[in-house]
Amino acid sequence: MAMTSSRGCPQKCIFCTVRAVWGRDWEGRSPSNVVDEIVHLMNNYGAKEIAFLDDDLGRDIPRLGAICDEIIRRKVDIRWTTPNGVAHWLLNERLLDKMKESGCYRLTFGIESGCEETRKFIKKKVSLEQATRMIQHCNKIGLWTICTFILGFPYETKAHMRESIRYAIESGTDMGVFYALMPHPTSDVYSVFKDEGLLDLDPIMDPAVIKEVSDFAKIGEILSQRGSQTKYCSAEEIQEMLSEAYQTFFRARLKNYFLNPLHIIRKIRSYEDLRYAIRLGKELRSPIRNFLSKKRSVINMLWDKYNDKDGFSQAKICKPKNTVKA
Template sequence: MKVLLISPPTESAVTKVMGTTGPPLGLAYLASMIKNEHDVKIVDAVAEGYAEEDVAKIIRSYDPDLIGLTATTAMMPDAYETAQVAKKINENVKIVIGGPHATFLPERTMQECPQVDFVVRGEGEYTFKELVAALEKERDLKNIKGLSFQRDGKVINNPPRELVENVDEIPMPAYDLLPMKKYRAGKIEFGTIITSRGCPFNCIFCSSSLQFGKKWRGHSVARTLEELSILRNEYSKREIEFLDDTFTFQKSRAITITEEIRREGLDITWTASSRVDTFSQEVACAMKMSGAHTVYFGIESASQRTLDFIGKGITPEKSVLAVKNAKRAGLHALGSFVIGFPEESAEEIETTIKFSKKVGVDLAQFTIATPYPGTRLWLYALKEKILLTMNWRKFTTLDPVMKLKYLTADQITKALRSAYLKFYLRPKMLLLDLIRDRGFVFKKAMHFLANEIVQRLK
């Protein structure tokens, strides 16, 4: 089989700032499952700067039997356009799509884009591999778990697939099929790695625990170090971003990984995410000593009422302590704050904005609560009939898509702009920008992102 995996052309504020996005590791994992038996090509249209016509030329030239698409909710219209172009070129090409959006809305996905033949739901590697084998040998699809497909005008949803217990069984992503030199922030090339899957927590806006399960499953330390070594030694990636939902979920494992990074002498700098309640001074120091420079915390809100509604399971006090532990160890702290929950008041939002300045984070990311398909917030929005739109391009976390109890869409948009202005245009932040860390790429990126959002929301 000739298989073409595509991350379609799209545009976002982050893309404008960084010049690219990170590698589409989901596609690289799929490719790794079949590349020894089939002819596989990956097209990362964003990294390559491709427009739709460029992708069309590749489809004509490569002439695939199967096209695989990946897309976030906001990218779904772009994926649909790519599917439509592909079918115009070759009406017999089969098209499959995966990712959290399609996972939770397979029927709607195929209704909105009849050119999509299959949806791979959930953790997709083995489902995808079985689909390719079935298509090659013209087998029935009914026994492929995790697959949805069209038959006689109806969408058939096969039973869900069990999660992969031992994630070390999944081959490393096919980095060799990606344009690795294209992933850079300014002059700094970076790599990304996922060392664990699944999340046992229950945040109302997060689809990760639904896509990859409630059970946390981590790669072995040996596998993790092997992959890091490949990124550092084969692809010269000195800056690494760990994409785990919670890198510090098992503190002892996180510390062991940092110790092995030092023992191997990998000479990398890196970032990772942590919950504030899975972080400690010991973890912070271990991260710093092995080259980490930034830790990302999901602080979300200063209102305990809002935190309880989210299901975050933390308190503002825990956030303060986690940030202190990070700063004492010499790490930069990036805090994520979410505003615009259905029953959140203007006073609570203002308290969160003030808290972002007091909690001690070096960088702040502000977003609007967005009900992504499959999440508890999505179900809540449907039940309460507060969705303002199903234009997927609006599901960016920068656009209000829910009707709020106390605030209009215009008010929440202005609040987001105000949050960025109040955090980044303080005299303290401007002074620090002049006297320290002038080469710190992520800090600069967040400043530029803040400016982009402020300009967009004027």
């Protein structure tokens, strides 16, 4: 079940639109108030897991630690996660231990790019070495980690994007999630795309003519259909890089799990952890099947034979599910 314990984010990442909604200020609820809501959701709605949707849950580290302390003190039996991400540069090993004790089982780190040049451009001036240290400590104590990356910033080359892929693999994170950048009109990066002539969009995309909220939905639809390009890569090439990113990461991660099964085993401490591990395995397996199906080789022929034998088609294997269980 989702909830928020704070609003806003003081960071200045040029691709983000949080400031257009909440402004530049950050405001957090008291630890006791946050835990009161968790207990309310458990008692009245049967919540067993909380997804904190805060844009910057870890902005006030003492407050985050106090929330964990309150959960532990009141013996609240809850699992929680941070799907929107947490400020990894503010974390430390001691706090991660406390988060784990209070029920946290999975953390999302918004790395955005593994290229230092790109990170400087997007104003994400935080240490990748520190992020790696936090990820490795999460692995040590049994916390699942997800790292998110964005491909397609205006001055990125394929080499820059491959640095993100390389970091995702070398960091040790359980899951690397890659997105193509969508320059929203309220973000700082939108003006860069516009000035560089990198947006092939309808005039309605100009912020000066946006008058209704519904226009923003249309903006998202247009961007999703056409995509954006960089000075060095077309929209089609960015999509190809996304495919390369997932294929490269998933192959490397599967190899690591086969060679070091303890990496996953030490994280399975409950039935819910087992379910998540199975779901993670399916997510890792599907893109590999899709990748192999495109190879005109003996492997491809053997794979097709295997699919025919079991009565499955490639379309069925790759078809996304229509429902997602909470």
